Amino acid sequence: MYEPVIVAFLCNWCSYGGADLAGMSRIEYPANIRVIRVMCSSRVDPVHVLYALRMGADGVLVSGCHPGDCHYVNGNYRAERRFALLRFMLKQLGVEPERVRVEWVSSSEGERFARIVREFVEELRVLGPSPLKRFLGDGEPGTR
Amino acid sequence: MDARIGVYVCHCGTNIAGVVDVDEVVKHASTLPGVVIARDIMYTCSDQGQNTIKEDIRKHGLNRVVIAACSPKMHEGTFRRTIEAAGLNPYLLEVANIREQCSWAHPNEREKATEKAKALVRAAVAKARLLEPLERRKIPVEKAVLVIGGGIAGIQASLDLAEAGMKVYLVEKSPSIGGHMAQLNKTFPTIDCSACILTPRMVDVANHPNITLLTYSEVVGVEGYVGNFEVTILRKARYVEEDLCAGCGMCAEACPRRVPNEFDMGLSMRKAIYIPFPQAVPLKYTIDPEHCLYLTRGRCRRCEEACPRGAINFNQKDEEVKVKVGAIIVATGYRVFDARKIPSLGYGRYRNVITGLELERLSSASGPTGGKVLTASGEKPRSVAFIQCVGSRDVKHNSWCCRVGCMATLKQAFLLKEEDPEVEVYVCYIDLRAPGKGYEEFYRRVRDMGVRFIRGTPSEVFENSDGTLTIRVFDESIGRILNLKVDMVVLQVGIEPVEDAVKLQRILNAPIGAEGFFLEAHPKLQPVESHTRGIFMAGCCHGPKDIAETVAHASAAAAKAIGLLSRGMVEVEPLIAQVNQEICSGCEICLSVCPYGAIQMEEKMGENGGKRAKVIEALCRGCGACVAACPSNAIKVHGFTDEQIMAQVEAIVKG
Numbered sequence: 001m002y003e004p005v006i007v008a009f010l011c012n013w014c015s016y017g018g019a020d021l022a023g024m025s026r027i028e029y030p031a032n033i034r035v036i037r038v039m040c041s042s043r044v045d046p047v048h049v050l051y052a053l054r055m056g057a058d059g060v061l062v063s064g065c066h067p068g069d070c071h072y073v074n075g076n077y078r079a080e081r082r083f084a085l086l087r088f089m090l091k092q093l094g095v096e097p098e099r100v101r102v103e104w105v106s107s108s109e110g111e112r113f114a115r116i117v118r119e120f121v122e123e124l125r126v127l128g129p130s131p132l133k134r135f136l137g138d139g140e141p142g143t144r
Numbered sequence: 145m146d147a148r149i150g151v152y153v154c155h156c157g158t159n160i161a162g163v164v165d166v167d168e169v170v171k172h173a174s175t176l177p178g179v180v181i182a183r184d185i186m187y188t189c190s191d192q193g194q195n196t197i198k199e200d201i202r203k204h205g206l207n208r209v210v211i212a213a214c215s216p217k218m219h220e221g222t223f224r225r226t227i228e229a230a231g232l233n234p235y236l237l238e239v240a241n242i243r244e245q246c247s248w249a250h251p252n253e254r255e256k257a258t259e260k261a262k263a264l265v266r267a268a269v270a271k272a273r274l275l276e277p278l279e280r281r282k283i284p285v286e287k288a289v290l291v292i293g294g295g296i297a298g299i300q301a302s303l304d305l306a307e308a309g310m311k312v313y314l315v316e317k318s319p320s321i322g323g324h325m326a327q328l329n330k331t332f333p334t335i336d337c338s339a340c341i342l343t344p345r346m347v348d349v350a351n352h353p354n355i356t357l358l359t360y361s362e363v364v365g366v367e368g369y370v371g372n373f374e375v376t377i378l379r380k381a382r383y384v385e386e387d388l389c390a391g392c393g394m395c396a397e398a399c400p401r402r403v404p405n406e407f408d409m410g411l412s413m414r415k416a417i418y419i420p421f422p423q424a425v426p427l428k429y430t431i432d433p434e435h436c437l438y439l440t441r442g443r444c445r446r447c448e449e450a451c452p453r454g455a456i457n458f459n460q461k462d463e464e465v466k467v468k469v470g471a472i473i474v475a476t477g478y479r480v481f482d483a484r485k486i487p488s489l490g491y492g493r494y495r496n497v498i499t500g501l502e503l504e505r506l507s508s509a510s511g512p513t514g515g516k517v518l519t520a521s522g523e524k525p526r527s528v529a530f531i532q533c534v535g536s537r538d539v540k541h542n543s544w545c546c547r548v549g550c551m552a553t554l555k556q557a558f559l560l561k562e563e564d565p566e567v568e569v570y571v572c573y574i575d576l577r578a579p580g581k582g583y584e585e586f587y588r589r590v591r592d593m594g595v596r597f598i599r600g601t602p603s604e605v606f607e608n609s610d611g612t613l614t615i616r617v618f619d620e621s622i623g624r625i626l627n628l629k630v631d632m633v634v635l636q637v638g639i640e641p642v643e644d645a646v647k648l649q650r651i652l653n654a655p656i657g658a659e660g661f662f663l664e665a666h667p668k669l670q671p672v673e674s675h676t677r678g679i680f681m682a683g684c685c686h687g688p689k690d691i692a693e694t695v696a697h698a699s700a701a702a703a704k705a706i707g708l709l710s711r712g713m714v715e716v717e718p719l720i721a722q723v724n725q726e727i728c729s730g731c732e733i734c735l736s737v738c739p740y741g742a743i744q745m746e747e748k749m750g751e752n753g754g755k756r757a758k759v760i761e762a763l764c765r766g767c768g769a770c771v772a773a774c775p776s777n778a779i780k781v782h783g784f785t786d787e788q789i790m791a792q793v794e795a796i797v798k799g
Contacts, residue, residue: 023244031256043768072767073739108657
């Protein structure tokens with residue numbers, strides 16, 4: 001069965017804590033997600049997301065603090081705007097914009113984090129492998 | 145210098161090894177470029193585990209260390225110290241989180257969890273290859289602490305801090321310190337008088353040379369960072385000069401305006417110029433601008449005539465003061481659940497349905513009835529029923545336990561029975577919780593006094609034509625619906641976050657949890673620290689607590705603040721932004737992005753002169769927003785560089 005690979009950029013203060021809390025509370029979610037910790041969702045450059053897709057990721061999650069709760073005042077609003085634009089651009093490139101997801105998860109929302117991962121994995125299963133994988137050209141990489 | 149990486153995969157007993165195939169992860173790690181040695185360790189954080197790493201660093205000349213274990217939020221600091229002790233720069237460490245975000249989250253997918261652990265280790269190794277040594281910055285701190293809230297938590301924390309030689313600014317919203325504890329009659333399980341143990345401490349606060357008490361004031365702004373916060377405090381106009389007022393009360397005698405007294409839960413009246421209660425600290429009168437006739441209608445000023453010291457000043461304005469502190473303790477307490485939200489229990493409709501806090505005021509000697517518990521018609525009740533968990537342990541309202549309701553009811557039942565052994569007392573409960581020192585013994589004592597405990601949540605309270613009340617409750621122990629007729633019903637309302645917790649959270653930039661209580665950095669190991677460094681919490685702002693727990697929590701917060709500031713310096717993470725001025729085009733986009741104003745433009749002279757961006761290190765907090773925004777790629781943030789992130793992405797996806 002096709003197993004989507006998700007690269008997740010989680011902010012250190014809220015969403016990374018939320019992901020930790022899901023584990024601490026033993027809330028299960030699919031193992032398809034691999035987390036990269038950043039200090040703030042505003043640190044995530046659209047280039048990082050494009051690079052992940054180009055390398056063969058099927059989906060990218062960027063998650064930060066809830067609006068108004070950013071540890072760095074307003075970084076999450078910047079992320080929101082950047083990725084709204086990126087999604088618009090992806091559509092023109094023939095990549096389903098649903099592959100890039102921006103979410104807000106607080107450090108007390110383990111359950112919410114798990115639910116988002118479950119939903120995202122299901123959505124990506126329906127979408128199938130990323131169309132950008134055809135550029136990889138070496139068998140079937142990116143499926144680990 | 146080529147990377148020489150050591151990889152350590154932790155079993156964490158069975159926490160990781162019970163799910164993830166640790167051997168396979170080690171084997172995989174040893175094939176990765178730059179890895180000199182890969183090992184598994186039973187408990188990496190143990191002395192033995194740390195010693196293994198230190199020995200390897202020396203023996204194999206390691207210059208990078210990757211640890212695959214619990215969340216970096218747990219032990220990143222521990223392992224940084226480990227490698228530092230072995231002579232490595234502490235920032236040449238990378239942690240792969242294979243416990244919280246792997247084995248604990250995927251206990252039933254062993255193979256997939258192992259694959260994921262391998263990918264996370266690959267990413268960590270890829271990043272480790274690109275790590276650079278960094279130097280921690282030491283910054284001087286202000287040896288002063290802001291305490292927000294003057295209840296027992298804030299009082300205790302302030303006194304502890306002041307005794308340790310810290311300067312304290314205690315800010316209280318209302319005209320007096322004391323908080324909820326001042327409203328209570330007796331305290332459980334010792335039945336000592338609440339005011340008698342509290343008021344001496346209130347006086348100590350007022351008299352302590354290291355404490356600046358700012359009552360009738362609110363924190364409206366906090367700037368800066370650990371060790372160096374600048375706090376803006378709004379001092380609301382009292383219309384009374386604090387240094388002139390002697391607290392004689394002649395103004396209140398003259399004041400013609402009577403309003404319900406909040407301190408007595410509206411059960412008594414106060415004047416528009418008032419002190420909340422006789423033992424108020426400071427003992428200074430305050431004019432309530434919403435009700436004062438002069439301030440609302442422009443006529444009266446009788447208090448001004450009555451005051452023998454000329455302390456009344458109607459021209460006083462709200463004023464803002466700024467103070468510098470190194471740490472902040474939040475001690476904003478709680479509010480009680482509004483029982484009107486459960487209309488079937490009749491609160492607000494039936495005069496003899498009251499809350500637990502109202503009963504405290506009725507039974508207090510300084511209360512509206514001089515300590516006599518009386519029904520609305522002024523008679524002594526022959527029977528009283530308590531309804532427990534009102535608004536608590538209720539998914540429709542507050543899901544949590546208020547922690548004090550059971551003991552408060554037992555105490556109140558005890559006092560009613562002690563006053564008059566003939567009074568019938570019923571307690572309708574879900575579970576009785578008495579888990580404290582001497583608490584269970586107290587419960588037994590109250591039971592033996594003849595208080596009747598009915599296991600069941602009442603569905604409805606009716607008022608009878610004679611003013612008595614009937615409670616309909618399903619008694620689970622006998623499986624029958626009971627109709628209890630009583631003279632008075634006491635709703636033991638729960639504890640919930642204060643209304644302006646969210647506002648304060650934004651001002652402080654310290655997170656609150658889903659319930660609205662301030663969130664601790666770790667539920668067990670860091671119960672008083674906020675996620676934001678330099679901000680601590682004490683008492684019920686963090687979750688329901690009784691007085692003893694609150695005092696312990698407050699002393700712990702004070703001790704942590706003292707520990708932080710006592711050395712006069714704090715070390716700050718070097719994970720901040722840096723501009724490469726060779727590449728910077730001077731476009732100023734970063735300036736508009738930085739939330740802290742930590743970027744300035746400076747004029748560069750010479751051939752390639754012009755405006756260039758520069759990071760003010762003391763102000764930069766390392767969020768990285770400027771890095772992602774820079775169109776020239778001229779800014780990097782240490783510890784999270786583009787190269788490092790891209791290497792992680794590639795390692796994760798491509799394998």
